[in-house]
Amino acid sequence: MTQQFVVLLLFVVLLLTGGSVVLASLSQALGSGEAAVISGRWGGRPDRAVLGGRVMVLPGERLHLISLGIRSAECKVQCRTQDRAVLHVMVRLTFQVGREERDVLEFFRNFGQDGNELTPQVDAVLTRHLQAVLETLSTEQAELGSALIIERTGGPVAADFAGVGLSLVSLGVDVVLPDGYETARARQLTLRQQIETTRLDIHQQDLLHTAQVERENREAQARADQWRYEERQRIQTSIERVDVDRHQREADREHQAAQARLAAEQLQQEYAVRSEYEQIILRTTLVERLPQVLEAQGKLLPELRTYIGGSDKEGLPALIKGLASYGLPIMEEVRKIFDEIPTGQRLLEQRRDDGTAPPERPVAD
Numbered sequence: 001m002t003q004q005f006v007v008l009l010l011f012v013v014l015l016l017t018g019g020s021v022v023l024a025s026l027s028q029a030l031g032s033g034e035a036a037v038i039s040g041r042w043g044g045r046p047d048r049a050v051l052g053g054r055v056m057v058l059p060g061e062r063l064h065l066i067s068l069g070i071r072s073a074e075c076k077v078q079c080r081t082q083d084r085a086v087l088h089v090m091v092r093l094t095f096q097v098g099r100e101e102r103d104v105l106e107f108f109r110n111f112g113q114d115g116n117e118l119t120p121q122v123d124a125v126l127t128r129h130l131q132a133v134l135e136t137l138s139t140e141q142a143e144l145g146s147a148l149i150i151e152r153t154g155g156p157v158a159a160d161f162a163g164v165g166l167s168l169v170s171l172g173v174d175v176v177l178p179d180g181y182e183t184a185r186a187r188q189l190t191l192r193q194q195i196e197t198t199r200l201d202i203h204q205q206d207l208l209h210t211a212q213v214e215r216e217n218r219e220a221q222a223r224a225d226q227w228r229y230e231e232r233q234r235i236q237t238s239i240e241r242v243d244v245d246r247h248q249r250e251a252d253r254e255h256q257a258a259q260a261r262l263a264a265e266q267l268q269q270e271y272a273v274r275s276e277y278e279q280i281i282l283r284t285t286l287v288e289r290l291p292q293v294l295e296a297q298g299k300l301l302p303e304l305r306t307y308i309g310g311s312d313k314e315g316l317p318a319l320i321k322g323l324a325s326y327g328l329p330i331m332e333e334v335r336k337i338f339d340e341i342p343t344g345q346r347l348l349e350q351r352r353d354d355g356t357a358p359p360e361r362p363v364a365d
Contacts, residue, residue, distance in 0.1 A: 028063065029054045035097065035104045037064040047108070049101040064112075066104055070096050070169060075123045079134035081142055087134065088176040089149070091126050094169040095161060107165030121164070129156045130173075142175050149173050256328045263331035264324035267338060268317045281341050283316050286334070293333040297326070
């Protein structure tokens with residue numbers, strides 16, 4: 001019994017020892033900066049990534065070790081700026097494989113264990129994004145804006161790197177200016193200064209011209225205001241003169257009307273003291289000549305001619321009074337007619353002169 005137990009114990013020890021040796025031969029310890037990918041797994045299972053510790057590889061499976069250390073790269077990219085200048089950008093970057101299992105698997109799928117295709121793809125990513133960024137910048141911005149270039153390029157580059165399992169650690173750029181740029185820049189600065197000086201001169205001239213125009217406008221406005229004031233004064237003076245003339249004409253008309261009425265009254269009185277014979281002669285003469293006088297003055301109306309023709313002893317004084325409304329000139333013409341008809345004394349003197357007057361009666365002693 002004791003012998004059988006010893007044999008069994010020896011068998012177990014040998015089995016454990018052999019198993020440990022087999023397991024030790026199938027596993028491998030990973031360093032702190034390493035990751036592993038196991039491919040060709042049984043049953044067509046997908047590749048598996050292992051970060052740190054030990055990894056066991058079964059018969060038929062393949063082990064791929066991938067470094068997680070910092071990698072560096074440099075490249076020179078030719079770019080064209082917004083103002084069509086050709087620049088060269090020296091790029092320095094550091095990156096590493098991501099610390100996640102999916103990053104390790106993605107890196108392995110894209111670049112394999114050794115990463116032989118890594119450099120061309122990194123160069124392509126940098127070239128694409130740098131050229132896109134530089135096309136939006138002027139040469140002066142590119143020269144002075146390395147931080148701006150890194151800011152605009154770093155995000156897109158990091159996103160593309162993450163898609164292939166890489167993590168961007170740092171990025172630096174140096175812009176190499178084209179030949180003759182400094183000379184051209186100095187010439188451009190001089191030209192800008194000249195343009196700025198010219199612009200300031202033009203601005204100063206514009207200010208002077210504007211001030212002169214404003215002064216001329218004020219003077220023109222003052223002259224216009226003065227002219228309008230004088231014109232209003234002239235108009236007011238003319239209106240006052242017209243009013244004075246109108247009042248004067250009205251006064252003259254009233255004066256002439258008063259004189260005409262006075263002349264009519266005098267003629268009426270003179271007519272009243274005339275003898276009946278003289279009145280007959282006056283009526284006859286007036287009826288004959290008055291229409292001509294009125295026609296000459298433009299005052300004759302058809303009904304007035306009829307009225308004159310029908311004037312009698314009582315109607316003639318009323319006619320004379322009515323003629324006064326036609327104005328003083330008419331009354332002056334009527335006065336001439338009256339003066340042409342001699343009174344009784346004058347008629348007697350005329351008859352004595354022509355020998356037709358009766359002899360004077362002798363005066364008794």
